[in-house]
Amino acid sequence: MQNKKRTFKIVQHTLLIVFTLIMIYPLVWMVSSSLKESSSVFVNAYSLIPDELHFENYITGWEGFAGITFKTFFINSAIIAVVATVxxxxxxxxxxxxxxxxxxxxxxxxxxxxxxTMMLPFEMVMIPQYIMFNKFGWIDTYLPLILPTFFGIPFFIFLIMQFIRTIPVELDEAAKIDGCSTFGIFFRVIVPLVVPAMMTSAIFSFYWRWDDFMGPLIYLSTPEKYPVSLALKLFSDPNSVTNWGAMFAMSTLSIIPIFVIFFFFQRYIVDGISTSGLKG
Structure with missing residues (x-):
C-alpha cells in the first residue's frame, strides 16, 4: 500500500513538473529572445540560451518610435488600467x-x-458601441476605455454579491439599531468585510485593462496615446525589417507590473474566490 501511494505521488509530481515546464516555456523563450540578436531569434528558435547577450535590445526598445519612448506608453497603460480598475x-x-x-x-x-450581458461576446457589441461613442465625440480619447467601467462589470458584481451573501444579515440589523443608514451599513459594515472580493476583482480588472489590445486599437489613433499593448504592434512593420529583439525586450518589461501585482496580492484571489460561493 505504501509503495502504491509513493508511486502515485511520484507520477503526480512528475506530471505537474512536465505541465509546469510546458506552461512557462513560452515565457522563458520570450525572455531569452529579448537577449538575442534580432536576426538570430528565429534561426534557432527552440534554443533558450543566447549565443551572446544583447542587453542593448532593451535600450533600443525603450527609445520607442518617432521620439515617443516606451515610458509614455507605460504611463498611458497605467492611467487606463488604474482609473478603469478604480x-x-x-x-x-x-x-x-x-x-x-x-x-x-x-x-x-x-x-x-x-x-x-456576460454571455454577449465583445464582437457583438463592438460596432454599436463604436457608433455610439463616435456620436459622443469620444474617439481618440480614453473615455470609451474608462468611462463604461464606472457603470459596473457584471462578473465583478456577481463575485462581490456572492461574497456579501456570506455576511450574516444580523450585522446589518445590529447596525440599524445603532442608527446606521443604508449607506452607513454599506461603508461601515459591508465594505470592510468584502475587501478580499474587491481585491480579487481589482487584480482581474487591472490585468484585463493592461492586456487589452482590441479596445485601444479601435478607439485610439494618436500614437502618443497608445498603451503598451498597442505600442508593441508598432515593432512589426511588413514594409521593413522587424526588430524582434527590441520587441521581445519590451514585451518582457510589459509583463512585470502584472507579475508584481499578482505576487503581492495573490492571497486575495484565493480568499475572494474560495468564499464567494458560500452562503450562511
Whole structure:
C-alpha cells in the first residue's frame, strides 16, 4: 500500500513538473529572445540560451518610435488600467450591495438582464458601441476605455454579491439599531468585510485593462496615446525589417507590473474566490 501511494505521488509530481515546464516555456523563450540578436531569434528558435547577450535590445526598445519612448506608453497603460480598475470596483461593489441586500421592484429581472450581458461576446457589441461613442465625440480619447467601467462589470458584481451573501444579515440589523443608514451599513459594515472580493476583482480588472489590445486599437489613433499593448504592434512593420529583439525586450518589461501585482496580492484571489460561493 505504501509503495502504491509513493508511486502515485511520484507520477503526480512528475506530471505537474512536465505541465509546469510546458506552461512557462513560452515565457522563458520570450525572455531569452529579448537577449538575442534580432536576426538570430528565429534561426534557432527552440534554443533558450543566447549565443551572446544583447542587453542593448532593451535600450533600443525603450527609445520607442518617432521620439515617443516606451515610458509614455507605460504611463498611458497605467492611467487606463488604474482609473478603469478604480471605477469598476467602486461601481460593482455598490451594485452588488444593492442586489444582495436591498429589496426593490423588478430585482430578479434586472439581475437576469445583468447576467445575460456576460454571455454577449465583445464582437457583438463592438460596432454599436463604436457608433455610439463616435456620436459622443469620444474617439481618440480614453473615455470609451474608462468611462463604461464606472457603470459596473457584471462578473465583478456577481463575485462581490456572492461574497456579501456570506455576511450574516444580523450585522446589518445590529447596525440599524445603532442608527446606521443604508449607506452607513454599506461603508461601515459591508465594505470592510468584502475587501478580499474587491481585491480579487481589482487584480482581474487591472490585468484585463493592461492586456487589452482590441479596445485601444479601435478607439485610439494618436500614437502618443497608445498603451503598451498597442505600442508593441508598432515593432512589426511588413514594409521593413522587424526588430524582434527590441520587441521581445519590451514585451518582457510589459509583463512585470502584472507579475508584481499578482505576487503581492495573490492571497486575495484565493480568499475572494474560495468564499464567494458560500452562503450562511
Amino acid at each position: 471605477g469598476s470596483i467602486i461601481s460593482s461593489t455598490i451594485i452588488a450591495y444593492g442586489f444582495a441586500r436591498i429589496k426593490f421592484r423588478g430585482k430578479s429581472i434586472w439581475f437576469i438582464c445583468m447576467m445575460l
